[in-house]
Amino acid sequence: MNMNEVETKNCPFCGEEIAYGAKKCKYCNEWLDVKESDFREPMMESSVSEMAEKPKKMTSVKVMSIIGIVLFSLTLIYGLVSETEDVDEIIGDGIVVVLYAIPFSIVALVHAGKRMALKVMSIIGLILFSLLLIGMLASETSDLEEALGFVVIANLYAIPFSIVALVQSIKSN
């Protein structure tokens, strides 16, 4: 019996018989301990990234886009069919629309990730809604058409934007 005989294993890379505790294969020079830990870490990372991906399911975008579609459609329809001549009321509706649309754009932008259409629409929306908000707050118009213009422009952008956000958020689930 060979006294030098030690417990052996086969190198996972080249298949040569090597010492059980060897850290490096003497035949192919592969680092065995490094490779073993490399083998474990990706599994841990994947379970961590799975947990990290859960917020990316865009639930907040989905909920906000559904509320948005309802809010924007109703204010657009109301603005177009109502016979109100109260400019302040129409401006008030417009401000409600953009005060919802601005945080909605921010939430959509944060969750857009690599969804370019949503990202671009969120950025344009953020700029447009902010400008409309400033315009409405600064406006001292008594012109009904002008007041309605703010509401219509805001909603004509906000509605398709909400639909895109909703579709993207459904796809992400």
Ligand SMILES: [Zn+2]
């Ligand atoms: Zn080897």
